[in-house]
Amino acid sequence: MDKIELKGLDEVIYHDITDQGMHIYMWPSEKVKNFYMTLNVKYGSIHTEFKPKDSRSFISLPNGIAHFLEHLMFYQPDGTTAHEYFTKLGSSINACTTNDFTFYEVFASTKFKENLEYLLDYVNTPYYTKENIKAERGIISEEIKMYEDNPNAQIIYKTHECLWHKNKRKYLISGTIEDIKKITVEDVYTVYNNFYHPANMFMVITGNFNPYEAVAIIKENQNSKDFGPYNKPQIKEDREPNKVATPFLEQQANIEIPKVRISFKLSLSPFKEFRKDELKLYLNIILKNNFGLTSKLHEELLKNNLITSALSYGASIYDNYFTLTIGAKSNYPDEIIKAIENKLNNLQVTPDELNRRKKAYISSIVLAYDDIENVNSLIQDDIVAYDKVVDDLFILINSLNMKTMQLVLKKLNFNNKVVVIFKPNK
DSSP: OEEEEETTTTEEEEEEEOTTSOEEEEEEOSSOSOEEEEEEESOOTTOOEEEOTTOSSOEEOOTTHHHHHHHHTTBOTTSOBHHHHHHHHTOEEEEEEOSSOEEEEEEESSOHHHHHHHHHHHHTOOOOOHHHHHHHHHHHHHHHHHHHTOHHHHHHHHHHHHHOSSOGGGSOTTOOHHHHHTOOHHHHHHHHHHHOSGGGEEEEEEESSOHHHHHHHHHHHHHTSOOOOOOOOEEOOOOOOSSOSOSEEEEEESOSSOEEEEEEEEESGGGTTSOHHHHHHHHHHHHHHHHSTTSHHHHHHHHTTOOSSOOEEEEEEOSSEEEEEEEEEOSOHHHHHHHHHHHHTTOOOOHHHHHHHHHHHHHHHHHHTTOHHHHHHHHHHHHHHHSSOOOOHHHHHHHOOHHHHHHHHHHOOOOSEEEEEEEEOO
């Protein structure tokens, strides 16, 4: 077992790896009485086209299959479900599918060994039948309908649909109702057999527990199972055009006040000298400084009754692109769009503002280590994005400077944009 020291934070992440190739990351803390564990699979909603380990050609599976498999994982061959077992233990469980990975979680305060062993057991026990697929198809269909009736979720989805030509982030993580009708037992087993292997998984445990005991439990459990060697399938990578797919979209929705969302698609090519986490820090500071609650633009828009709530904003970095998005609720969409675009042409960050944002970032990281779920999530994000725990984030934040900030501002190009407007139903 090795220790990953988080420089400047006085925190340590314990790390080990099983004989089968599964990495284990642990952050023990005696400040709390409970523990939180996630078993993570590097398979998400965007991985629908791949070349199986025993095939010469790519196959294409329905959108939503990663999420569908996540639901089916809880069924067990003896007729019970994982929910029933964990309920008896007094534990809280759930699972979640993202674009990039799927995770299964357990939150509890007692019976650490039983919780850990069964989490490994049920996720490593595929049991899919036509009856279970039929049952879950109905449940997931209702989830999809709820999503379709949610304007906040729909405007995000529509923005992604307008941004991307081929990137599979343009599709719903759950798939559509038509998508999930196509999913078969064979499809689900194909995904499981190709991606659900310890070498394509990682475990994160945070909270009150002994890391040495945890590793012993995990290794004994995994050594008792026959996984065989792992050959990761080749994921099909489509070449994404630089331009957005649909520059403008306006539609009606079940809302009282119009919603506006402006998103910009930028190539990472001009920012090759930056680490992705470094670039994201600069981008978030720029957005927060110019569109946040304390920004002059926000105060001006609110004072003149042009917005009804705070502006939303965010930066996301993908393989070869990143996006910047600003959203608003306003009875005057055209005026808001004009105001946001004017501000984008005059972005500003002063040295005092940069230092203030740096201090706020450092405070938020320190506070994050008071919450075992936050720490777990930070580790998850690092492994998915960088395949390692970032141990110098504290130092990276302190290194942010005005010279580099000005360089980032200079390189930003806002010509490639999407505007999505939701207006109330007539």
